[in-house]
Amino acid sequence: MIALVGSLPVSISSTGNEGSSPEQGERYLVTRENGQPTESVVFTNAASGEGVSKVFQKDKKFEPTEIQIKVNEKIEFVNNDSVSHNVYCGGSKFSFNVGSQVPGDRDLVEFTKAGKFLVRCAVHLDMKLYVTVVE
Amino acid sequence: MRYRIFLAGFLAAMNLAASEIDLDALKKDYRRPTDIPQNPDNPLTPESIELGRKLFFEPRISASGLMSCASCHNPSLNWEDGLPTGVGHGHQKLSRSTPTILNAAWNQANFWDGRAETLEEQALGPIAAAGEMNMPLDKMLEVLHAIPGYEELFAEAYPGEGITEETVAKAIANFERTVVSNEAPFDQWIKGDEEAISETAKRGFALFNTKARCSLCHSGWNFSDSSFHDIGLKTDDKGRGGFLGFESMNHFFKTPTLRNVAERAPYMHNGSEATLHDTMELYNKGGRVKRDTLSGDIRPLNLDTDEIEAIIEFLKTLSSDDSEMHMPRLPTLIAAEN
Structure with missing residues (x-):
């Protein structure tokens, strides 16, 4: 089952805003310290009442590189980089692919299976995120 | 009038960015490494490298008995073939160009679509591919077993x-890791010799890292981050999208190294750009084809002729006077009878 919930358009376009941090969206809060996003902010999504963790792409790396969540919780992937990225998981038990993410794009993925998954960027192969999903 | 004033101000700002950029900070990102990256499961040893060198030049592990890895990855031509696309078994024209072996140790992915992440995974692919060396791997092993000299060479390289x-792949991979471009004038400049490259080339380097946006992907001492992009070439080849089954990555191909790039024409996965000027025109236009998969990082650059010439002059400083590779003496059946 593909667990991709949806791609959230943000107000920042890909042109002329390289390096900018995404602005506050309508439904999702980006917590910042000194203007920069903090790592893996877990908070409640007011719209759905479910927990959402954040993972950022910055300097061609995932931040953080490891994260633990519960089944049916979500991770929002935020491209805070100056280059385009992708996020996918190619496992047989659980898989998803958000397609191309230009700077500023964010995608929300629900993890519906327990297990340890390797999430990667198909554009930059050394970008790896290990997601542990527990019951 | 207001538009003109704005435009002039904009261009002045871009020129300022290119000329006043902190070159010293930038240069640190381009220092040559001191060591070759290794695979912990296949450490570099003189014996494995020498065995790999012999296998790389070994034509008898092709169906015709005439092709070796070096037939296409020709050391006399910067480990490529100088052709728009490769020529394989039976002189058939292949669909993609031959990528260089130069600095392959730093590759995070191999093949234009990145389907092999290590050199060990990559090494056997072209040997077995019907269009390339066309040699079934069980037949390859039969051939090598039948040449007595190889038994000793394998025993020395990979005892027991x-x-x-696996050992064929490991040996070829280790030889490939030793193919490293020598110090170029650019490297001498990075080390502090201000006379090593021209002022125009230095301006080209600054543009490369700013207005021209090249360093978004062509980064680091090897000028590649091994990333994949649709840069707007006219091509039906799905590239990485075809390998992954991701439509959003159709026409994505790997970012190649720019070392010795001035000697490595034609360019791109299909050889479609004949010269560096053609390639700069491609990027300056923001790609030749606009489509949904075109990278968000590709956009019109508004580089003028002088700026393009400066970037090309900089690219020429990446050419090094590399050591010549001598053909190895291969074990022969005749020697085995003595």
């Missing part, structure tokens, strides 16, 4: 492991 697909 024998002649297997």
Whole structure:
């Protein structure tokens, strides 16, 4: 089952805003310290009442590189980089692919299976995120 | 009038960015490494490198008995073939160009679509591919077993492991890791010799890292981050999208190294850009084809002729006077009878 919930358009376009941090969206809060996003902010999504963790792409790396969540919780992937990225998981038990993410794009993925998954960027192969999903 | 004033101000700002950029900070990102990256499961040893060198030049592991890895990855031509696309078994024209072996140790992915992440995974692919060396791997092993000299060479390189697909791949991968471009004028400049490259080339380097946006992907001492992009070439080849089954990555191909790039025409996965000027025109236009998969990082650059010439002059400073590779003496059946 593909667990991709949806791609959230943000107000920042890909042109002329390289390096900018995404602005506050309508439904999702980006917590910042000194203007920069903090790592893996877990908070409640007011719209759905479910927990959402954040993972950022910055300097061609995932931040953080490891994260633990519960089944049916979500991770929002935020491209805070100056280059385009992708996020996918190619496992047989659980898989998803958000397609191309230009700077500023964010995608929300629900993890519906327990297990340890390797999430990667198909554009930059050394970008790896290990997601542990527990019951 | 207001538009003109704005435009002039904009261009002045861009020129300022290119000329006043902190070159010293930028240069640190381009220092040559001191060591070759290794695979912990296949450490570099003189014996494995020498065995790999012999296998790389070994034509008898092709169906015709005439092709070796070096037939296409020709050391006389910067480990490529100088052709728009490769020529394989039976002189058939292949669909993609031959990528260089130069600095392959730093590759995070191999093949234009990145389907092999290590050199060990990559090494056997062209040997077995019907269009390339066309040699079934079991037949390859038969051939190597039949040449007695190889038994000893494998035993020295990989004691107790024998002649297997794995040891063939490991040996070729280790030889490939030793193919490293020498110090170029650019490297001498990075080390502090201000006379090593021209002022125009230095301006080209600054543009490369700013207005021209090249360093978004062509980064680091090897000028590649091994990333994949649709840069707007006219092509039906799905590239990485075809390998992954991701439509959003159709026409994505790997970012190649720019070392010795001025000597490595034609360019791109299909050889479609004949010269560096053609390539700069491609990028300056923001790609030749606009489509949904075009990278968000590709956009019109508004580089003028002088700026393009400066970037090309900089690219020429990446050419090094590399050591010549001598053909190895291969074990022969005749020697085995003596």
